[in-house]
Every structure is written in C-alpha cells, then in structure tokens.
Amino acid sequence: MLLDDIVKEIAEDCSKPGGHSSIGGSKAEEWFNCPASTILGKNQPEAKKPAAIEGTFYHKLGELLLTQKIFISHLYSYEDEVVESQGHTFKITEMMLDGVELYYNTVIKHVGEKPFAVLTVEERFCIKSVSDKAFGTSDAVINEPFVSLEVIDLKTGRRKVSPESKQLKYYALGVLEKYDTDFDTVKLTIVQPQESQEPVDYRVKTFVLTRKELLEFKEELKVAIKRVENATKDDLCMGEWCTFCKGKAICPLQHKNAMTVAQNGFDEMAIAEPKGLSIDKLMWCENNSEQIKDYLDSVHSYLTEQAKLGVDVPYHKLVMKVGNRTWTVEADDFLVGKFGEKMYKTTKKVLSPAQIEKLYKDEFGIPKKDATKEIEKYCFKPERGTVLVKDSDKREAFNLLDKLL
Numbered sequence: 001m002l003l004d005d006i007v008k009e010i011a012e013d014c015s016k017p018g019g020h021s022s023i024g025g026s027k028a029e030e031w032f033n034c035p036a037s038t039i040l041g042k043n044q045p046e047a048k049k050p051a052a053i054e055g056t057f058y059h060k061l062g063e064l065l066l067t068q069k070i071f072i073s074h075l076y077s078y079e080d081e082v083v084e085s086q087g088h089t090f091k092i093t094e095m096m097l098d099g100v101e102l103y104y105n106t107v108i109k110h111v112g113e114k115p116f117a118v119l120t121v122e123e124r125f126c127i128k129s130v131s132d133k134a135f136g137t138s139d140a141v142i143n144e145p146f147v148s149l150e151v152i153d154l155k156t157g158r159r160k161v162s163p164e165s166k167q168l169k170y171y172a173l174g175v176l177e178k179y180d181t182d183f184d185t186v187k188l189t190i191v192q193p194q195e196s197q198e199p200v201d202y203r204v205k206t207f208v209l210t211r212k213e214l215l216e217f218k219e220e221l222k223v224a225i226k227r228v229e230n231a232t233k234d235d236l237c238m239g240e241w242c243t244f245c246k247g248k249a250i251c252p253l254q255h256k257n258a259m260t261v262a263q264n265g266f267d268e269m270a271i272a273e274p275k276g277l278s279i280d281k282l283m284w285c286e287n288n289s290e291q292i293k294d295y296l297d298s299v300h301s302y303l304t305e306q307a308k309l310g311v312d313v314p315y316h317k318l319v320m321k322v323g324n325r326t327w328t329v330e331a332d333d334f335l336v337g338k339f340g341e342k343m344y345k346t347t348k349k350v351l352s353p354a355q356i357e358k359l360y361k362d363e364f365g366i367p368k369k370d371a372t373k374e375i376e377k378y379c380f381k382p383e384r385g386t387v388l389v390k391d392s393d394k395r396e397a398f399n400l401l402d403k404l405l
Contacts, residue, residue: 040247
C-alpha cells in the first residue's frame, strides 16, 4: 500500500461525521475529576499537536497490519519516508516502526492464545445504557465468548499510562454494550512502545478485572456523567488530568495558578542572569518553569486557533510556515540531463536541492551561489500551515478568507 494512500485514508477518517465525544474514554480521567472541563472545552477547536498527528499515523499502520491491508514483511519499507499529514511533516523512523510491530505482534499473540476468539479492530461503539454521548473507538478487542474479553490499546506517547485506566474500562463497557457478550474476566492491555527505557516486556502491561468489577465501574460512569451534565464553572478542578484539556488556555484556575507561581518567584529575579542566582533560586525556576511554560503553550495554541478562525489577535498575525526546498515536477528532465543517474539516491529518490548544489561543486566545480541560481526555477518551498508570530516578523500576513476568495 502506497504511503500517499495511507495518508489519504487518515484524512478520510478525520472527515467522517461523528467526531469525538465530550465524555469519551480518552478524556475520562479529565472529566471524571473536573466535570466543568467539558464546559470550557465546548466549541474549542482541537489543536493538532505533532505528537498526536504522528500517533494517528502509527495507529493507522497498526490497523492496516491487523486487517491485512499491509503485511509485516513490508512494514519497514516505509522507513525514512517523509509523511505530510494534517498540516504536519515528519519522518518515519525505525524506532516508530518497531513500536507498530510490537503492537501488531502483541495482538496476534494474544489472539493466538484463545482458540475461539474474535478480533475486531478500530470499531466504534456507544454505551447507550449510560448515555447517547458515551461513544468512542477501540483499537483492538479480543472477544472469547463466555470466557474472556480483552481490550488492547496502543499508546504512542512517552507519558506512562496504566492499563487500569478509566479509558480502557470505558472501552470494555462499549464492547459489552455492543455484543451483550458473557464472560468471566476482562483483560485491559496497554502497548506503549515509547517507554524506550523499559524492556519490551514492560512496554506491554495487562490488568485483569471481573465482570462484576466492570459493572461496578459502569455505575461510577453514570454518576460521573451526571456530574458533567449538571456542572457549572464552579466545578473546575486542577490536577494532572489537565494536560490535554482543550479549555486549558481559558481556564481561570490555570491562569490564577500560573500567575501565583510567577509572582511568588520570578518577580525578584526576572532580569537576573542565571549565574547571579543561588542554586536554590535556580532550582525553583527549574521546578516551576515547566508548569508555567505548559500553560503559556496552551495560551499560544488557543490564540493560534482563534486567529485561524478570523479573530483579531492584537500585535500578532498568521503567516505561512515554509518548508525546505523541494523539486518541481519539471525538475526530473533537467537533472537527468545534467547529472544522469547521479541525481538519484540508491533508492532512486531524487537528492534534495541542497544535496544537488553540493553535486554541482563536486562534478563541475560550480560554487553554491551559482548552482542555486541555476536550479532556482526548479525548486519551491512548500507551505506547511500557519504559525502565530509577532507583527514585527518580515513575512507577509496570511488571511484564510483572502486565500479562499
């Protein structure tokens, strides 16, 4: 399967109606602990961070492997390929493919241990007996009727996730609702390849609970959803669950906390050079700067999304992010005539403009400046989406409405 086809499938998946539930499993820790988070996050755009976009891509590879649309023998043919997906560009690394292979092998191994098991991949569900809004999609489910149920979830981030999480219990309830299957035990398995400091065995973690314990969680879920439905902004609550909250940038508790931390420590050393501060003061900065930076990053992401929607952000503007030069479609004929087979990498991939400039010097003794001038009309810098900068930036302001018109 071609890489472009995989990216196209991801785009189609993202455009499907239904979207994400405000009380979905992936954010269960958030709204269980802070019922008002759904109020702040309502109508807020989903800021697509690079790590999340890459995670979506690797989930898609895992899905395609398990549904036999691609095969494990071909997986590493994608290594070093550059992917452009959802406005983000990244390279496929060996470590990333190792993670997808670990996920695939784990699922296949666990299916093989159950002779009458049925595997479902990326299947949507709705826990209607709890709420019509309680829906989601499970990565992989192994259902062995009348014996056991296993939910397997791929986590591509480095932040440790426990298999006892509310998210996996939520998914297990979704399967129970959809198939009304009977079983004695439920296995919740997390595959987290990016915990690279851990041996492989520790990157696959399983928690086992009984059917009774799962149904007890269902009652907890009902109570939590009721709290969300009746929540006001007075029900905000800060904690480790705030990390991925869509409303973080406009949360009054986050703002108050960041200001308090800053006022308590940074005022007296705001203009001090690090070498002029004591170790204690430097450690205070080290221990608190991440908390403030995290909040400020959320503010910046929020303002960027608002600017994309046409909201005026004072003293700032949207500009196009520009990538490295790449070849136009007309470049092949020109380069073949100039360099023959030397223009190709061993994989028959055309060298980058910068590498061709070096080839000019090696082959003809032509300096970079003259080489750049000769190949200029065969290159362009692709736009990579927008970024919010101060209005002193020299780049031209970007207006989405002007672009559309």
